[in-house]
Amino acid sequence: MNHSKFLTRCLQLANYGRGTTSPNPMVGAVVVHNGIIIGEGYHRKAGQPHAEVMAIRNVKDKSFLKHSTLYCSLEPCAHYGKTPPCCELISSHGIPHVVIGTGDPHSKVDGKGVAHLRNHGIKV
Template sequence: MQNEEIFMKRCIELASKAIGYVSPNPMVGCLIVYEGKIIGEGNHEKYGKAHAEVNAINSVKDKSLLKKSTLYVNLEPCAHFGKTPPCTNLIIESE
């Protein structure tokens, strides 16, 4: 199995932790990968709370690595203001 497949599988595993907690939103998991190693991960844990991308970025201890890392997520990051701000803004600001 290729690394990308392993990382996407982990995103789906993280997303599945939210079964029954995020509806009507989708279940989402996210990884931050630096040089082939997972340095951060998160999922959307509860409706109205931080999205997977936010939780993954916040879980990274060394924020200086974010610019050099790859973000894997099983759903396109949101780009609108709703109950939470757009994940795309945070991703761009983290570069």
């Protein structure tokens, strides 16, 4: 699978949030099934759903999620704030594989999202 192609798309999507996500980072995400993007999203505004949530919501047939890969430009969050943790949503849908562009250095995440995913049997 061409990881760089899908991570590039995540970055393109993230850029749509320029100027509206602060203090949160700009993040993009895509769901890929059999090499085809079936859902995509980006973080639009602080306090609103994150990119991973939007990408999963945009998948029309949720049964595909159990056989898909989620790509996200930043490690999924692992804490409750204005929104629930994205890593819990990902694991609850049974997505088996997640590819992350970079880890999140924020002290509330900083590897905890990856750890949650791996602890739930998700390949990261």
